[in-house]
Amino acid sequence: MSMQDVPEYKRTGIITVNELKRLGLLPSEERLRKGPVAIAECPEQIPCNICVDACPFKAISMNTINDIPRIDWDKCIGCGVCVAKCPGLAIFVVDLSRKDKALVTVPHEFLPAPRRGDEVVLLGRDGGRLGRGRVVKVWEYNRTWIVTVEVPRELAMEVRAIWVEKK
Ligand code: SF4
Ligand code: SF4
Structure with a gap:
């Protein structure tokens, strides 16, 4: 295999929106506009299927434990349980149903804990700062905070941490 055949995310360690699209890991614009929906940014064939059992709506499936998770976006209601339970912090929920802002739900494992109403720094997949957004919902599972932030719509597919x- 030449270097050109190696997917970019394997070389950089950071997956891009185009690669997610190419791998069929992104829901359609139409589905995103209907309401919150999970996106598993987990393209590596690793022996993990925690998200499959975690989903209360049986929306995530794999043929074998080494497969990559596939989400049935018609079954997914964007509850965020899989975001909380993924040990790889690789699942996010995106909601484009509002006209003004998008909502993005990310896992967060650093202190201080975010609180509803806080303005936080929005970070991309590479950890770079993308702007600021307001926390609209926070809940905690096993010392991971599941944080929903309002972000500019054009950043919905870029913001993946806060x-x-x-203070
Ligand atoms: S967000 Fe909820 S419904 Fe959707 S895949 Fe995750 S656990 Fe299942
Ligand atoms: S739980 Fe996370 S790391 Fe494990 S297969 Fe699912 S998305 Fe990938």
Whole structure:
């Protein structure tokens, strides 16, 4: 296999929106506009299927434990349980149903804990700062915070983490 055949995310460690699309891991624009929906950014064939059992709606499937997770976006209601339970912090929920802002739900494992109403720094897949957004919902599972933030619509597919500044 030449270097050109190696997917970009294997070389950089960071998957891009185009690669997610190519792998069929992104829901359609139409589905995103209907309401919250999960996106598993997990393209590696690793022996993990925690998300399959975690989903209360049986929306995630795999043929074998080494497969990549596939989400049935018609069954998914965007509850975020899989975001909380994925040990790889690789699942997010995106909601484009509002006209003004998008909502993105991300896992967060750093202190200080975010609180509803906080303005936080929005980070991309590479950890780079993309702007600021407001926390609209936070819940905790096993020391992971599941945080929903309002973001500019054009950043819905880019924001994948937050940073809470110390006060
Ligand atoms: S967001 Fe909820 S319904 Fe959707 S795949 Fe995850 S656990 Fe299942
Ligand atoms: S739980 Fe996370 S790391 Fe494991 S298969 Fe699902 S998305 Fe991938």
